[in-house]
Amino acid sequence: MSFYEVLTIIIPSTLLTAAPLIFTSLGGVFSEKSGVVNIGLEGLMWVGAFTGAVATLTLEHAGMGQASPWIAILIAGVAGGIFSLIHAVVSISFRADQTVSGVALNFLASGLTIYLVKMIYNGQGQTPYITNNIDKISIPVLHNIPIIGPIFFQQVTYTSYIAILASFAVWYLLFKTPFGLRLRAVGEHPAAADTLGISVIKMRYIGVILSGVFGGIGGAVYLVTITSNFNISTIAGQGFLALAAMIFGKWHPIGAMLGSLFFGFAQALSITSQQIPYLDRLPSVIMLIAPYVLTLIVLTGFVGRAEAPKADGVPYIKGQR
Amino acid sequence: MSGLLKKVNWMTLVVPLVSVFLGLLCGALIMLAGGYNPLLAYGSIIQSIFLQPYYAGETIRAMIPLVLAGLAVAFAFRTGLFNIGVEGQLMAGWLASVACAIELDGLPRIILLPLSIIAGAVVGGLWGYLPGLLKARFKVHEVISTIMMNYISLYATAYIIKNFLYTEGERTPTIPASASLASNFLANITQGSRLHWGFIVAIIGVILMWLILWKTTMGYELRSVGFSPDASKYAGMNVGRNIILSMAISGAFAGLAGAMEGLGTYQYMTINSAFTGIGFNGIAVALLGMNTPVGVVLAAALFAGLQTGGLTMQSVAGVPVELIQIVIALIIFFIGSSYVIKWALLRFSGRGRN
Numbered sequence: 043m044s045f046y047e048v049l050t051i052i053i054p055s056t057l058l059t060a061a062p063l064i065f066t067s068l069g070g071v072f073s074e075k076s077g078v079v080n081i082g083l084e085g086l087m088w089v090g091a092f093t094g095a096v097a098t099l100t101l102e103h104a105g106m107g108q109a110s111p112w113i114a115i116l117i118a119g120v121a122g123g124i125f126s127l128i129h130a131v132v133s134i135s136f137r138a139d140q141t142v143s144g145v146a147l148n149f150l151a152s153g154l155t156i157y158l159v160k161m162i163y164n165g166q167g168q169t170p171y172i173t174n175n176i177d178k179i180s181i182p183v184l185h186n187i188p189i190i191g192p193i194f195f196q197q198v199t200y201t202s203y204i205a206i207l208a209s210f211a212v213w214y215l216l217f218k219t220p221f222g223l224r225l226r227a228v229g230e231h232p233a234a235a236d237t238l239g240i241s242v243i244k245m246r247y248i249g250v251i252l253s254g255v256f257g258g259i260g261g262a263v264y265l266v267t268i269t270s271n272f273n274i275s276t277i278a279g280q281g282f283l284a285l286a287a288m289i290f291g292k293w294h295p296i297g298a299m300l301g302s303l304f305f306g307f308a309q310a311l312s313i314t315s316q317q318i319p320y321l322d323r324l325p326s327v328i329m330l331i332a333p334y335v336l337t338l339i340v341l342t343g344f345v346g347r348a349e350a351p352k353a354d355g356v357p358y359i360k361g362q363r
Numbered sequence: 364m365s366g367l368l369k370k371v372n373w374m375t376l377v378v379p380l381v382s383v384f385l386g387l388l389c390g391a392l393i394m395l396a397g398g399y400n401p402l403l404a405y406g407s408i409i410q411s412i413f414l415q416p417y418y419a420g421e422t423i424r425a426m427i428p429l430v431l432a433g434l435a436v437a438f439a440f441r442t443g444l445f446n447i448g449v450e451g452q453l454m455a456g457w458l459a460s461v462a463c464a465i466e467l468d469g470l471p472r473i474i475l476l477p478l479s480i481i482a483g484a485v486v487g488g489l490w491g492y493l494p495g496l497l498k499a500r501f502k503v504h505e506v507i508s509t510i511m512m513n514y515i516s517l518y519a520t521a522y523i524i525k526n527f528l529y530t531e532g533e534r535t536p537t538i539p540a541s542a543s544l545a546s547n548f549l550a551n552i553t554q555g556s557r558l559h560w561g562f563i564v565a566i567i568g569v570i571l572m573w574l575i576l577w578k579t580t581m582g583y584e585l586r587s588v589g590f591s592p593d594a595s596k597y598a599g600m601n602v603g604r605n606i607i608l609s610m611a612i613s614g615a616f617a618g619l620a621g622a623m624e625g626l627g628t629y630q631y632m633t634i635n636s637a638f639t640g641i642g643f644n645g646i647a648v649a650l651l652g653m654n655t656p657v658g659v660v661l662a663a664a665l666f667a668g669l670q671t672g673g674l675t676m677q678s679v680a681g682v683p684v685e686l687i688q689i690v691i692a693l694i695i696f697f698i699g700s701s702y703v704i705k706w707a708l709l710r711f712s713g714r715g716r717n
Contacts, residue, residue, distance in 0.1 A: 081447075081506065128696070138699030141445050141506050145646055146695035153688030160683035161397050278637050279517075282510055289507060327522035334511040341508065342501040350504075 046193075048318050052310050053193045054178065057202035059313075060306025062087070062264035064205035066284035067291065067298035068212050069122075069256030074293055075216060076249025077229035077242075077353040081144030082129050083257050084281025085151030086122045090261025092155035093121040095272035096162065098172040098265075110174045111266035115201075115259055122258015123251045125151065130250040134243060137357040148281075156274055168273030176201060176266045201263045209299035216295060225249055229351035232358040242358045260284065286337040293350060305333040377708065378701045379651050379658070383665065386694035390686055399682045407679035408672030418671055420553025424628060425667035426660075427561040428453070431620035432645025433652060433659040434572050435491075435613045439505075440654045441576055442609035443589035448494060448509025449617040450642025451516030454635065456487030456618025458520045461535050461625040461632045462528060464542035472541040479542045480564065480622050487618015488611045490516060495610025499603030505610065513638070521634045534633040544627035559627035568616060573656045575612070585609050617642065647691050650698045666691060 066083050073080035097117040101110035128150070133143040159169055178197045185195040216222035227235040228245040236242050261277060269276050287305050291297025312329030315321040391401035411418040432449050439446035446452075460483035467475055494512055497503040528535040544559040576582035587595045588605040596602050620641060625632055644666055651665070652658025673687040697704065 079506075081510075132696050132700055136700035136703045138696070138702070139445075141447070142646075142650060142695060142699040145447065145643065146692045146699065149643065149647070149688060149692035149695065153685045153692055157393075157397075157683045157685035157689060160685065165683070275637055279514060282514065285507075286511060325522065325526075327518050330518040331515045334514045338497065338503070338508055338511050341503040342497060 049193050050196070051314055051317065052307070054197040055310035055314055056303060056307040057194075057198050058178070058267060058306075059309045060303045061199065061202040061205040061267065062260040062280060063284045063287050063302035063305055064209060064260075064299050065263055066257045066260030066281060067288040067302050068209055068295055069253035069260065070285055070288035071212065071216070071293060071295050071298050072225070072249045072256065073253035074249075074288070074354050075229045075351055076225050076246045077232060077351055077356065077358070078130075078133055078246055078250050079140040079144065079355040080129065080250070080253050081141055081285070082126070082147030082151075082281075083253070083285050084277065084279070085144075085148035086126060086254050086257025087261035087264065087277045087281040087284070088148075088151040088155050089125045090118040090122045090258035090263075091265040091269075091276050092159065092169075092261075092272050093118040093258065094262030094265040095169045095172060097262075098174065099170060102172065102174055108174055111172065111176050114266065115262040118258040118262030119255045120258070122254040122256070122261070124254070126250050126254025126257070129254075130247050133357070134246045134250070137359065140355050140357070152274070155272070159272065169271050171271045172266065175270050176263075199267050201267055205263070205302075206299060209295050212295040226351070228358070229353055232353050232356075236358075236360065246358070257281070257284075283333060286333055289350075290333075290337050290340055292340075304336075308332045375653055378704050379653060379662075379698065381704055381708070382651070382694050382697035382701075385697050386690045389693045390690040393689060394682055394686065397682075400680055404676045404680035404682045404686070407675045408669065411675035412668045412672045415554075416552070417554040417556050418675065420549070420556025420558040422664070422668050422671045423562060424556060424558045425671055426663045427559075427565045427623045427627065428620040428641050429644055429648055429663040429667050430565045430660055431568050431616050431623065432641050433648030433663050434568050434656065435616035435620065436645045436649035437652060437654040437656075437659055438572055438576070438616060439491075439609055439613040440649060441589050442585045442605060443592065444495075444498070444606065444609055444613070445506050446491065446494075446509055446610065446613045446617075447506055447646065448491065448512045448614070448642075449620075449645045450638045450640075451509070451513035452487040452490040452614040452617035453621040453624075453639065453642050454516045454520050455490040455621065456483035457621030457625040457632050458523060458535075459483050459486035459618065460622035461538055462523075464538040464626065465528065465536055468539040468541070470541070475539070475542045476544070476626070479538075479626055480619065483618045483622025483625065484615040485618065487621060488615035491614020491617065492607060492611040495607035498610070499606045513642075517635060517638065520632070521636070524632060524634050532633075535631045537630050538626060542626055543630055544623070545630065557628050559623075561623040561627040564619060564623060568619060569656045569660060572616070581608070617645070620645070644691070647695050650695055 066087055070080055070083050094114045097114035098110045101113055129143050129147050132138045133140040156167065160167060163169060176199050178199055181195040185191045216226060224240045225245050227240060228242045232242045264280060265272060283305055287301035288298045290301035308329050312326045315324060315326060315329060394401040394404055412422050432453060435449045436446055460479045463482035464475065464479040490512060494505050494508040497508050498505050524535055530536045544561045546560055549558040550556060576586060584600050584605050587600060588602055592602050648659055648662040648666060651662035669687045673684040676682050677684045
């Protein structure tokens with residue numbers, strides 16, 4: 043197998059696995075930039091994947107056909123946003139420890155979604171398979187480009203490119219608009235932002251809700267492009283991987299996107315390495331643990347300091363210094 | 364002064380109790396919304412764990428790793444550290460104890476059993492030591508590093524079992540009887556439950572945590588760092604060393620929990636594709652137990668009872684067993700929101716106005 047053929051396998055596979063991570067890690071950026079640690083990304087993906095499955099199945103049944111998974115992704119975004127309100131209320135208004143609240147959110151999400159699946163589908167632990175998933179396609183026109191076309195634009199899903207574009211949109215929103223400046227201000231120095239008339243509580247609520255929307259979308263994208271049904275092992279650690287990608291990308295939207303692509307690459311390698319010369323001799327466990335080991339190394343500061351927003355994780359109490 | 368103390372004690376007890384009550388109440392409302400009968404559901408839990416010896420035995424069996432995992436989380440909390448990595452430390456300890464028992468088969472029981480238990484504690488401790496070191500030396504937040512360590516542990520243990528200790532059924536071979544904590548006597552008196560001698564290890568663990576934290580200089584330093592790292596540093600304590608020590612001891616408790624599963628409940632380790640959940644439950648146990656040894660035991664008893672009885676609830680009342688997880692999650696939320704609970708209680712008791 044030539045190196046070129048290897049690329050035509052690995053790159054599309056990377057793009058596929060990275061898309062849910064990109065969406066979810068962008069969600070993490072929103073929450074943490076506003077100063078609320080979100081360990082609950084995993085749970086938000088559970089809710090997104092569950093909603094994605096149930097909504098797609100319902101819409102299919104109603105005769106929506108090919109449009110069903112796309113609408114389902116949007117519904118999942120709304121569901122994620124609503125679910126994240128619990129984290130927002132508990133950690134912002136009730137001043138709970140944000141890590142505790144995030145842990146509880148994951149617990150609640152996995153319990154509640156499986157509980158509901160069993161209730162809806164007569165005691166079965168999984169949903170039926172959706173028939174209209176978002177398939178890998180060749181992107182019109184672009185896939186005809188010589189050399190690049192078959193690598194980047196064949197056997198890919200639109201969601202991957204939407205995710206990458208979304209990361210640029212988030213970057214613009216956070217760094218080029220007044221809204222973004224306010225969101226980052228309450229995450230860096232809430233007291234100063236408060237003095238200037240920015241509502242810390244409101245901005246943090248928006249940050250957390252946006253993380254829920256993106257996490258929900260990420261979970262739904264994972265479902266409609268990769269697994270096609272929802273059960274207890276559908277989202278096995280994808281949310282924590284997205285959290286790692288966000289940190290790996292140093293709390294920056296573009297960084298989070300690149301981190302997600304890199305972790306998607308590692309996952310793609312661990313799945314496809316058996317078909318690739320030389321790599322098939324490497325134990326697949328190396329590729330599986332690589333994202334986590336690399337995140338630890340990044341955090342130690344050997345490759346440039348990764349700084350969290352200054353007030354990340356600290357509840358804001360008016361008048362307290 | 365004595366009045367103040369009275370108020371604090373009252374509050375520390377009230378918040379967990381109110382949280383449990385609210386958690387169970389919300390669980391009942393969720394059941395009602397789903398068309399189930401909450402009284403029948405909760406009744407079946409109580410009936411099974413208190414009146415049926417098998418379920419009573421299984422509850423105590425489930426308490427063993429839960430107490431140790433809860434101690435692990437609580438111990439780190441006391442030094443101001445949030446150890447989310449209990450899950451990974453537990454798996455590492457589980458594999459180490461099982462591997463030790465299998466590889467050193469032939470040693471007399473009096474040596475092999477303690478050695479296997481210690482192997483679990485040591486490897487679990489090492490798995491906690493590393494995040495401690497990263498925190499002390501490089502200021503890496505332990506929440507993030509322990510999450511990463513969880514996944515490294517999950518994949519690494521699966522890989523090691525698959526390549527070095529594999530037997531049919533996606534698991535390690537069964538450990539030799541000389542390293543087993545299982546007991547025919549305990550099984551017989553509980554009508555065939557998997558209750559094992561590990562409960563003695565859990566009791567020792569509880570006493571050990573209390574002794575270390577409240578009766579030694581080391582424990583004083585660990586708690587001092589938890590209250591105020593800056594003041595401790597000013598007083599001449601080595602904050603970094605205490606952080607590493609706390610994480611290592613916390614990991615050792617988690618490793619012990621894993622050893623109890625390996626040497627007691629299962630007698631082997633399966634290739635796990637997902638986490639056991641014991642480590643995450645340990646966080647709930649520690650929070651509900653207010654990070655005290657006795658509180659951890661009580662909280663573990665509640666959660667173990669709910670989880671074991673949850674199986675009966677599913678068959679008797681038809682409620683999916685996941686309801687228990689929802690209730691536990693809600694209890695954590697309420698505990699976390701203790702600020703609001705305290706505020707509300709003061710308000711309603713009329714004392715808030717002065």
